[in-house]
Amino acid sequence: MKENDRYIVILAGGIGIKFWPSSRRQRPKQFLDLLGTGRTLLQMTYDRYEGHFENYQFIIVTSKRYLSLVKEQLPNIPEDQILVEPMRRNTAASIALASYKIQKLNPNAKVLVSPSDQLILNENSFFEAIDEAMDGASTVNNLITIGIKPYRPDTNYGYIQFFPEKGQSVKKLKPFLKNLTWN
Numbered sequence: 001m002k003e004n005d006r007y008i009v010i011l012a013g014g015i016g017i018k019f020w021p022s023s024r025r026q027r028p029k030q031f032l033d034l035l036g037t038g039r040t041l042l043q044m045t046y047d048r049y050e051g052h053f054e055n056y057q058f059i060i061v062t063s064k065r066y067l068s069l070v071k072e073q074l075p076n077i078p079e080d081q082i083l084v085e086p087m088r089r090n091t092a093a094s095i096a097l098a099s100y101k102i103q104k105l106n107p108n109a110k111v112l113v114s115p116s117d118q119l120i121l122n123e124n125s126f127f128e129a130i131d132e133a134m135d136g137a138s139t140v141n142n143l144i145t146i147g148i149k150p151y152r153p154d155t156n157y158g159y160i161q162f163f164p165e166k167g168q169s170v171k172k173l174k175p176f177l178k179n180l181t182w183n
Contacts, residue, residue: 136170
């Protein structure tokens, strides 16, 4: 895969209700400096990827309500790389919108989608996993998902199950189950 075929989509349209009262509709968590670093979660996400992607490879997806905040916090992202959702329709629609734009720019693109509010403590391991995933996407020409091993059960998250394949870092996933029943 050529480096110029890689794109990063940062999803920045969420309303951040889980961090209320700090996070409010007019300024949700991705636009706040929650860690006291002088940078918002959105800016920290951009900073994380800036050394791995060229500026033209960034696409930011947000809502109309947050367009001015994105432009203020990421001033070196050109406005034509900030996509405004016509209406809030959750993650899949945002990814579809960004994918449509990127497909027009580069039909050979491999796209990494990232939320704007992740906390990544071990960036070296994180980018090793991303490089493996991008290479895997080029090899098998499929969607790739990256997951972490859970340290406790939590009904707020889904679980990624895969078919064991010795010596393969990229594995085929088992179908996602929407409603699990535990016996």
